[in-house]
Amino acid sequence: MSSVVIDRADSGQSQPRGERGLRIEPQGVGGYDQTWYPICMSSELEPGRILSVEWMNGRVIAFRDKDGKPHVLSAFCRHLGADLAGGDIVDGTVRCPYHHWRYDTSGQCVATAIDRAPQAAKLFRFPVHEGLGFVWAFNGTEPLFDPPAFELPDSQLTLRARKEMILDCDHYIPFSNSCDIQHLIAVHGMKLEVNPQDLNITPYSIQYIQEQVTPTMGYVRMNVHMIGTNTLHLTGEMMGRMMYLMSTSRSLPGNRTQIYQCAATARRDEPGDEQVAAAMIEQSLQFGRRLMEEDMPILNRISFRQDVLTHSDRVLAMYFDWVRAFPRSSVACEYIAL
Ligand code: FES
Ligand SMILES: [Fe+2]
Structure with a gap:
């Protein structure tokens, strides 16, 4: 792993830096x-x-x-x-x-x-x-993009949704993990490599194919898809079956974040398939939950800055630039304010 500090041109950082690097304005500032x-x-x-x-x-x-x-x-x-x-x-x-x-x-x-x-x-x-x-x-008067959906309609899926924990930080921080290669390797024990050219970035989404070896699931090839700054879809094959895993979140007052998960797989018209699907869905949800539990003690105490980044943070730097450019709205804030 290179320890070269990437320069600002590399990272797309154009805003003035403080001693501890760049902030991303907290949710609530500018909407x-x-x-x-x-x-x-x-x-x-x-x-x-x-x-x-x-x-x-x-x-x-x-x-x-x-x-x-x-x-x-x-x-x-x-x-x-x-x-x-x-x-x-x-x-x-x-x-x-x-x-x-x-x-x-x-x-x-x-x-x-x-x-x-x-x-x-x-x-x-x-x-x-x-x-x-x-x-x-x-959050707005009209949606800017379609709501999150898996590639199959809900009617063809066996699906479980679950409410998870509340994190004491804004949502773009935990969701940066999908582009934080150092973190995925160091904390979650994954083996993977992602390069900036692998990313397909639009104003409202980031997508790339991630090939990795996880400690619990072995080799996994996943389509990683950020939809907005608060929803992550992972699509990958598990034991010959396409599995869909989503983690998503809602901003709460005080810059906290309520996390939810959903996992699904295509319904099959075979005897006993419901139990098989349910077990695999549970395994997917447990996988997502384990990652979050590993992150929780870190994220609950973070004082976030985009500070000194190194070579393997290039993808992460792109994510932060994308988050900074993401539109915000305060049109509803006065109506819902406490
Ligand atoms: S009717 Fe709602 S506050 Fe009076
Ligand atoms: Fe993580």
């Missing part, structure tokens, strides 16, 4: 990354229930309409700011617990207990998608 965030697991959002969810600098509510379609709105009533999670679903509207103003699924106030509904009373409504076992919301 939050414009990406799809998992708001809750589909199984958590029971019909008739209003779920309170911490997200970015505040809180939102999630609920299903009469057709079962999920909706995500800012949490605080436009009258006096009561948290609508304490309210009820009444005739398909969200009714505030404080004075019974009612909001439709677009976030518009459509009734009060006494007066005519004020047009100005409108909640922030997020673009929403349901898939891979999660309800997703996009």
